Amino acid sequence: MTSPSLTVLHLVGSGDSQFYFECSFLYAKNVCRFVEENVKNYFALLLPDAGPLAGPGRVALIEDEIPSELSAGELLDGLAENVTVVSVSAFLGLMGHDRHFRHPIQLVIPHMFDRAGMTTWRMLMEDVLHLPVAGMSGASNVVGQDKTATRLALGQLRRPGVGPGLVPRGFAIRQGDGAMEDLATLMERVREEAGGFPVMIKSPLEDNSRGVHLVGKSYERGKRELGPAASGEQLQKLEKELTAELREKLEDVFKYGDVALFEEFILGREFRCGVIEQAHGAGLERYSAGTPSADKATTDAAETHLAPIPIMLEYVMTNPDMPIRTAADKLSKGEQGQMVMTKCTRRYVSCRPDKCTKPDAVTDNDQAVHPIEAALQEEIEAIVRQAHEALGCGSYSLFDVRVDDTDPSRPRPYLLECCAFWSFTPVSAISLMLKASGLDWERVVLDLWRGMALDEGAANARVSRAAVAKAPSRGAVNGTSAEGSYNEWI
Numbered sequence: 001m002t003s004p005s006l007t008v009l010h011l012v013g014s015g016d017s018q019f020y021f022e023c024s025f026l027y028a029k030n031v032c033r034f035v036e037e038n039v040k041n042y043f044a045l046l047l048p049d050a051g052p053l054a055g056p057g058r059v060a061l062i063e064d065e066i067p068s069e070l071s072a073g074e075l076l077d078g079l080a081e082n083v084t085v086v087s088v089s090a091f092l093g094l095m096g097h098d099r100h101f102r103h104p105i106q107l108v109i110p111h112m113f114d115r116a117g118m119t120t121w122r123m124l125m126e127d128v129l130h131l132p133v134a135g136m137s138g139a140s141n142v143v144g145q146d147k148t149a150t151r152l153a154l155g156q157l158r159r160p161g162v163g164p165g166l167v168p169r170g171f172a173i174r175q176g177d178g179a180m181e182d183l184a185t186l187m188e189r190v191r192e193e194a195g196g197f198p199v200m201i202k203s204p205l206e207d208n209s210r211g212v213h214l215v216g217k218s219y220e221r222g223k224r225e226l227g228p229a230a231s232g233e234q235l236q237k238l239e240k241e242l243t244a245e246l247r248e249k250l251e252d253v254f255k256y257g258d259v260a261l262f263e264e265f266i267l268g269r270e271f272r273c274g275v276i277e278q279a280h281g282a283g284l285e286r287y288s289a290g291t292p293s294a295d296k297a298t299t300d301a302a303e304t305h306l307a308p309i310p311i312m313l314e315y316v317m318t319n320p321d322m323p324i325r326t327a328a329d330k331l332s333k334g335e336q337g338q339m340v341m342t343k344c345t346r347r348y349v350s351c352r353p354d355k356c357t358k359p360d361a362v363t364d365n366d367q368a369v370h371p372i373e374a375a376l377q378e379e380i381e382a383i384v385r386q387a388h389e390a391l392g393c394g395s396y397s398l399f400d401v402r403v404d405d406t407d408p409s410r411p412r413p414y415l416l417e418c419c420a421f422w423s424f425t426p427v428s429a430i431s432l433m434l435k436a437s438g439l440d441w442e443r444v445v446l447d448l449w450r451g452m453a454l455d456e457g458a459a460n461a462r463v464s465r466a467a468v469a470k471a472p473s474r475g476a477v478n479g480t481s482a483e484g485s486y487n488e489w490i
Helices: 018-028 072-076 087-093 119-127 137-144 147-154 183-193 217-229 234-251 375-391 429-436 441-452 456-461
Strands: 006-013 041-048 056-065 084-087 107-110 169-176 200-201 212-215 260-264 266-279 303-308 310-316 332-335 340-342 346-350 370-372 396-404 412-418
Touching: 006 018, 006 441, 018 041, 018 072, 056 087, 072 084, 084 087, 107 119, 107 441, 119 137, 137 375, 147 375, 147 412, 169 183, 183 234, 183 260, 200 234, 212 234, 217 234, 266 375, 266 429, 303 346, 303 375, 310 429, 375 396, 375 412, 396 429, 429 441
Parallel strands: 006 041, 006 107, 346 370
Antiparallel strands: 041 056, 056 084, 169 260, 200 212, 200 260, 266 303, 266 310, 266 396, 310 346, 332 340, 396 412
16 A cells, blocks of 8 residues: 555544534545645544434544535434544543554644634644644634634734724623623613624624624614704604614524624725745745646745735625625525525735736636735735734634725724635635636645645554554444444454
8 A cells, every 4th residue: 555645634524513524524524635746634523412323422534535515414314424522531541642544644624613623623633632733723723713812912012103903892791790780881782892784793603704793883873864863852862772782682592602803893804814824935926827836845944934825715795785795695505505605896916017907807706816005015915924823823824804904094903803814725725816816826725734744654653553453343333434444444
């Protein structure tokens, strides 16, 4: 048997949430596998407490790929073939020093979106099993995936030169501290500390815009329409409606946790900007189409720098009454109830003339690259670099940025959220931005994986070289075929 050039374990699923299990499953099915490059892929899916395969701490093991036609529901219903289901303890035994896969794991690729997957599971792989994990470390994610903690970490940063902070004004409240019983005082605090209404309210630990609301848009519009001649009765009616809206949205936010983050609403354009760590003196241009592969290989260099992806994504807000991206703009349900990605309205932008679509070309297609002011993109890239380093994002990162353009002569970008997650699929935001930049995104991925992975000698050293006894054969688990497959994993 030929040894693979690289062996990776894809860590998928969620033990706590059906939603995050399906979300993780959706992305992991489409991950790059690099079969032609002789990369060996294993998949470990932590199962939620739902369906016939349910149980505390169950892991489904799949070799090579998750079949494209397999749905998350079918897997949980025990209808998949060539799947082995084991306990978490058995899985960790496979990962430990006394047993190993046929090819020792050199790199872990996480596809888990829930809090435990972003933090605990990463730290388990890194700190206990001593395996490198792609992306931010679990410890960094404790801060990076908590919007309130991120604000605190980035709150002291300043934009290049003299200017205000890089995050919008805001504050957090905790459920049970009396705020729900005294909304009038809370509303005053919003006006004093978060710029007034409308205001963003967020669940700090959620993803995909769950528990995110813009509160007070109709209130603002009503006051504007009434003007200075508004009567006390009319204003009182607006305040009452605002209070009811605030209570309703807070109750939804508290479904996802006991903290609610209030944040100033930045009226303007929204972008995604990504950076990728490169060896000192090397840039992403070496991945341009037509460049020989030998010239693209990652160099071993002690010094690195953060190279911005030349093209950014701009999310176009098409609804003036709801100028934010909601959960419905990201994920939805298909005809058979399966989770699917929602194609939102977005466009590519760049300040680099060689990347932009020529003015006489068709520019109403979704692959066109539109020009943006150089000073604005450069400032966005500069504050993203600052945030990346402050949060310890590792080899790559992605940030959501909102630009206050109320003064067109001085647009000001603000960091909204750290999204330092790359699922390594063709439709991932970083992949799309690299492709639109004319770069070989798959080669970027493969070089990153190889750069982060243990070499073959180190991978072999971390597992026992003793002969591994054959595990007893296990029968099918609730209809899931397991015959022989358990032994193939060790």
